[in-house]
Amino acid sequence: MQLKKGQIVEFDIEKIAFGGNGLGKYEGRVVFVAGTMPGDRVRAAFTKIKDSFSEADLVEVVKKSPDRIEPKCKFFERCGGCQFQFMPYEMQLQIKKQQVIDAFERIGHLENPPVGEIIGCDNQYYYRNKMEFSFGYDEKMEFALGMHLPGRRYDILDLTECHLESEFSSEIVNTVREFMKNTGWPPFKYSVGEGFLRALYIREGKRTNEVMINLVTSDDLPKDFEEKIMEFGEMIKKLAGKNADGKEIKVTTLYHSKIICKRGVRSQIKETLLFGKRTLTEKLILKNGDELSFEILPQAFFQVNTFQAEILYSQVVDFALRKTNNVIFDLFCGTGTIGLFLAKHAEQVFGIELNLDAIRTARENAQLNNIFNIDFMVGDVGKLLHQMKDRPSLIVIDPPRMGLTKEMIGKMADFDAQTIIYVSCNPATCARDYALLTEYGYKMQEIIPVDMFPNSAHIECVCLLER
Numbered sequence: 001m002q003l004k005k006g007q008i009v010e011f012d013i014e015k016i017a018f019g020g021n022g023l024g025k026y027e028g029r030v031v032f033v034a035g036t037m038p039g040d041r042v043r044a045a046f047t048k049i050k051d052s053f054s055e056a057d058l059v060e061v062v063k064k065s066p067d068r069i070e071p072k073c074k075f076f077e078r079c080g081g082c083q084f085q086f087m088p089y090e091m092q093l094q095i096k097k098q099q100v101i102d103a104f105e106r107i108g109h110l111e112n113p114p115v116g117e118i119i120g121c122d123n124q125y126y127y128r129n130k131m132e133f134s135f136g137y138d139e140k141m142e143f144a145l146g147m148h149l150p151g152r153r154y155d156i157l158d159l160t161e162c163h164l165e166s167e168f169s170s171e172i173v174n175t176v177r178e179f180m181k182n183t184g185w186p187p188f189k190y191s192v193g194e195g196f197l198r199a200l201y202i203r204e205g206k207r208t209n210e211v212m213i214n215l216v217t218s219d220d221l222p223k224d225f226e227e228k229i230m231e232f233g234e235m236i237k238k239l240a241g242k243n244a245d246g247k248e249i250k251v252t253t254l255y256h257s258k259i260i261c262k263r264g265v266r267s268q269i270k271e272t273l274l275f276g277k278r279t280l281t282e283k284l285i286l287k288n289g290d291e292l293s294f295e296i297l298p299q300a301f302f303q304v305n306t307f308q309a310e311i312l313y314s315q316v317v318d319f320a321l322r323k324t325n326n327v328i329f330d331l332f333c334g335t336g337t338i339g340l341f342l343a344k345h346a347e348q349v350f351g352i353e354l355n356l357d358a359i360r361t362a363r364e365n366a367q368l369n370n371i372f373n374i375d376f377m378v379g380d381v382g383k384l385l386h387q388m389k390d391r392p393s394l395i396v397i398d399p400p401r402m403g404l405t406k407e408m409i410g411k412m413a414d415f416d417a418q419t420i421i422y423v424s425c426n427p428a429t430c431a432r433d434y435a436l437l438t439e440y441g442y443k444m445q446e447i448i449p450v451d452m453f454p455n456s457a458h459i460e461c462v463c464l465l466e467r
């Protein structure tokens, strides 16, 4: 029978596909449905029909999987922030582990990939140290501050609670929303490129109890901006909450960032510190007891799950220490976290990173922690590798989701490092890059999946490759 868009059909969900959608089959056709899990029987309306696969929107769960649990958050079904709150955590972990195995088998052409036990996260809620909330309008065109609705880039879900960062961060969101509503300043409308209020970023030092708030706006300031922003600062200073251990937590930094857009020019961000410290301090303590402090500037990348980052980096250090290393490259080094932890086990470490804020912070972090055998360079890994004279025995790479380019892989292989540790937040691109690395003689020794993002479809892994 010819299927049509909008047609509603009923079928069983068999598994979770890469990316987090449920996968079922209707008349032999593979159909992806968001918000479903294995064991569900669903009615769903086709939104995309192709020979290779189709997509459908969930209309109704006709019969619930016996594994379903009650989601913690009242916004779960509408918000795109979490995908798996209805699934027991152990099940999430096994699905993620299987996805890593599948990626390396299918894309990496590895038979029996050496995937070890997945390392779960002790806290399934309130684990994030950074959240980005957007200003905008909800479906009723009312002022809103929250998350973009999935699949609808410009509608905002007005979030009055979120279990990802902390109770304090939800309190900040609610207070800021009330204040900003009363100013009369208009939220930015992406569809027409007009409006003032854009986003609210909240960063929280999980080990230091510091909080950094960054209010992001357009650069066309309202007339009463100076007066109202002072009032805003005073209000933020008075906010106080409790951390997970019941200790008092306050806002230590408030920034205002203007996004400056000019036709034909890449948009720029201009930050003004409204009060407090210039950076957010966070501490990481590895399993071997090594402890470092990090100063984080607003635009610098820092792993968003502090406690699980400690587990991730402990795994990197564990792999690195299996051999003696003189020179180590830390590529895509962000604020220098991995390189700084490895520095005491090497003669010299070089970190390369594109983001200037991150490199500035990395250099400060080296000084702050009295580490002097590390050099940080700002620029594109693909370009800067051409200038490197030293020959590393170990190269650590931690690229963004899209992974490496062929050029980067070729250049890296020229250094003839014995060991590569590949930290990846996307098993598909990691497996693709691995297939290329085998052409240069590298072989996978071990893959350890680490769950950095409970209740989401993401999975990180640490891979040990030897030549």
Ligand SMILES: C[S@@+](CC[C@H](N)C(=O)[O-])C[C@H]1O[C@@H](n2cnc3c(N)ncnc32)[C@H](O)[C@@H]1O
Pocket (backbone or CB within 6 Å): 301, 302, 303, 332, 333, 334, 335, 336, 337, 338, 352, 353, 354, 355, 358, 379, 380, 381, 382, 398, 399, 400, 425
């Ligand atoms: C997944 S983060 C890893 C950061 C760091 N290793 C950590 O654990 O915090 C990836 C980093 O790669 C940087 N990056 C992206 N493309 C790059 C490129 N072509 N060259 C250098 N760095 C790049 C990003 O700015 C980001 O800081």
